[in-house]
Amino acid sequence: MSWAERDLRHIWHPCSQMKDYEDMPPIVIERGEGVNLYDTEGKRYLDVISSWWCNLLGHCNERIGEAVKRQIDRLEHVIFCNFSHKPAIILCEKLARILPRGLSRFHFTDNGSSAVEAAMKMSFQYHFQTGSTGRRRFMALTGAYHGETMGALSACGCGDYSDIYKPILTDVIRVEGPDCYRCKYGLSRDSCSGECFEAAEAAFEKHGREVCAFLVEPILQGAAGMRIYPPVYLKKLKKACEAYNILLIADEIATGFGRTGKMFACSHAGITPDIMCISKGLTGGYMPMAAVAVTERIYDAFYADFGEGRAFLHSHTYSGNPLACAAACEVIDIMEEDGILEKAAEKASFFNGLLNDLLSGLSHVGEIRSAGLINAVELVKDKKTGEPFPKELRLGREIYKKALEKGVMLKPLGDVIYFNPPLVIGYGDMEFAAGVCAECVKEITE
Ligand SMILES: Cc1ncc(COP(=O)(O)O)c(C=O)c1O
The missing domain is CATH 3.90.1150.10 (Aspartate Aminotransferase, domain 1)
Incomplete structure (x- = not known):
């Protein structure tokens, strides 16, 4: 056989x-x-x-392979609650340096979907703990892809993956996103001013006060058919999110680590999202790992005496796996040195x-x-x-x-x-x- x-x-x-x-x-x-x-x-x-x-x-890749081998002979895994290890600490220092300015706190998961899931839970809890208890919904674009666990799949706008599960998914507010090849306004990527953002504006006006976060794939909507849209759209999105106190979750799982020409796609628009999900290229494709990066403002909303019940009690067994962290550290070093x-x-x-x-x-x-x-x-x-x-x-x-x-x-x-x-x-x-x-x-x- x-x-x-x-x-x-x-x-x-x-x-x-x-x-x-x-x-x-x-x-x-x-x-x-x-x-x-x-x-x-x-x-x-x-x-x-x-x-x-x-x-x-x-x-x-020889260098990444050697880094993982060195680590495997020292420590393959350790519980990441109450315990830590050097590769994770060094990795976070490196990430804080290369991510858009302001993203300085990192929560690890073991795949992209679970990072999105964690980001969605964080956004809800952030608002809940800062006095906006009515913010319970999410917004995302048509054609969006954010993974396939239940929360992430709810945010997906690709019917092939999600339609059948609709009865059991969260009702996400769908915003018509940019489709530059078939631009309704007859404009082109290089010269438009993000006119199509008016669909998002209308959605913000209607639902702005019930939404905790907007999920977006910056610059490139992969599963939608590698749709590429101009930075001006992202700039407008960031501004609108700020105006309505909605958190912006940038899903850079596919676009991060140089795929779109910059280290992170958000940098094309010069924006820092409130939360960023990274995975895939993070370990060079060596180990399954993802991270949710957040600003100090988000982190602070969870920091309190234990009895206040504000902690983010979300965990995955392989959070911060040392082998994956060792691979990721080496990836960043190679990218910079070479x-x-x-x-x-x-x-x-x-x-x-x-x-x-x-x-x-x-x-x-x-x-x-x-x-x-x-x-x-x-x-x-x-x-x-x-x-x-x-x-x-x-x-x-x-x-x-x-x-x-x-x-x-x-x-x-x-x-x-x-x-x-x-x-x-x-x-x-x-x-x-x-x-x-x-x-x-x-x-x-x-
Ligand atoms: C933009 C984006 N978000 C989320 C995911 C889900 O990541 P994973 O497949 O690791 O769960 C992917 C995977 O392709 C993706 O491209």
């Missing part, structure tokens, strides 16, 4: 209709090296989606130029948008009107299959083919990936 057959006897894979594996069995990966993954037959796959957006500095962001910026303009040269002229490429090394190619039936292809065709999936044959992992979001490679990708690999993408898009759509 093959490895794939053995896999399918027991494993229920995430984000999958398991029947799909009948015509596309799981690819069993044996090892990783840099931006490449190798299956059990030795076939190479270029990991241009960073293994679900988390690998930052390449697979089996000038990773500066090098990625040069690659980003090369890659975007290349994709435009190869793909923008194709008859079904509606838009190529980019932020940092992230590039998304939206395929449409009608280039003039932006009319999408019928969903049932699953064209993105067909392109994905074809590209895998050619050795590139182009896992799509619907009909949006995207690249979110490790920041250390080389020029030759970018050329290879862009070439394969152009070939596959042509073969499948024309």
Whole structure:
């Protein structure tokens, strides 16, 4: 029996209709090296989606590996309540230095969804303990993705993930978000003034006093189809949140650590949110860990004598895991010492130029948008009107299959083919990936 057959006897894979594996069995990966993954037959796959957006500095990165090995021989885990350890302390000092100014207190969880969950609970409790007991609801954008535990899923505006669970989810106020490719105002990202923020303004006016927090993916709405919107929208959002005393939760789980060209996407708008969730790139994709970063103002609302019952009594067994903290410390050191962001910026303009040269002229490429090394190619039936292809065709999936044959992992979001490679990708690999993408898009759509 093959490895794939053995896999399918027991494993229920995430984000999958398991029947799909009948015509596309799981690819069993044996090892990783840099931006490449190798299956059990030795076939190479270029990991241009960073293994679900988390690998930052390449697979089996020597320095991160050594840091984790050093730590594993000292301390693999310890309860993080009443106890602490050096890697966590050092990591928080580093994070306080690189995060937007003012985010200086850190609460650890072990995945992105649970960080969002904690941030939502914190926001409610913050208001409850500062005299706004009526603030019990959340606001989030259409197309938003914040994870899949119940609270986080309630904030999601991607129906495919959440619709069926609606009867058991929290009723989040949905605000129509920016959709720059199909801009209702006929404007473009570079020159607009965030006119579409008027939908948020109306929602603030109507619900502003019942809301404890607004959750947002800054600059890039990933699961919505790699929608990219301009910083001006974020600036307006921050201002409105302040005016209505609503906390702003920036979900930088996908965008943090250089993905959009700056260390954190909030920096494009020069804002500091009240709460920021980080994960994925935090450990370079090595260990499951997330953190909720908050300002002193939020932290202070929980600080009191025990008897007052103001503590944040939220815990996860693996909070602040030392191996994950050791990996994260090394990631930040590498990024700073090797000038990773500066090098990625040069690659980003090369890659975007290349994709435009190869793909923008194709008859079904509606838009190529980019932020940092992230590039998304939206395929449409009608280039003039932006009319999408019928969903049932699953064209993105067909392109994905074809590209895998050619050795590139182009896992799509619907009909949006995207690249979110490790920041250390080389020029030759970018050329290879862009070439394969152009070939596959042509073969499948024309
Ligand atoms: C923006 C955003 N928020 C939250 C999550 C959830 O993180 P996790 O999958 O670690 O629970 C993700 C995961 O893709 C994400 O992209």
